[in-house]
Amino acid sequence: MKCMYCNGPLERSRVPYHIDREHVHVIIDEVPAWVCTQCGEAMFDEEAVDEIQQLVTAVDQRTERLAGIA
Numbered sequence: 001m002k003c004m005y006c007n008g009p010l011e012r013s014r015v016p017y018h019i020d021r022e023h024v025h026v027i028i029d030e031v032p033a034w035v036c037t038q039c040g041e042a043m044f045d046e047e048a049v050d051e052i053q054q055l056v057t058a059v060d061q062r063t064e065r066l067a068g069i070a
């Protein structure tokens with residue numbers, strides 16, 4: 001696997017990921033990813049992307065419920 005930006009070599013690593021919604025901000029300290037040793041860009045596995053998306057959906061649902069509490 002090569003970097004899609006600079007074609008540099010990738011190495012297995014962990015990077016922080018920020019979820020910024022209108023009223024909610026979540027920072028995951030360590031998400032498994034492939035990081036380019038040349039330009040530093042991080043690329044995520046399909047599995048990690050899927051988990052993040054589920055997390056965002058759950059956060060959205062919960063904040064909606066929270067906002068609905070009178």
Ligand SMILES: [Zn+2]
Pocket residue numbers: 003004005006007008036037038039040041
């Ligand atoms: Zn690169």
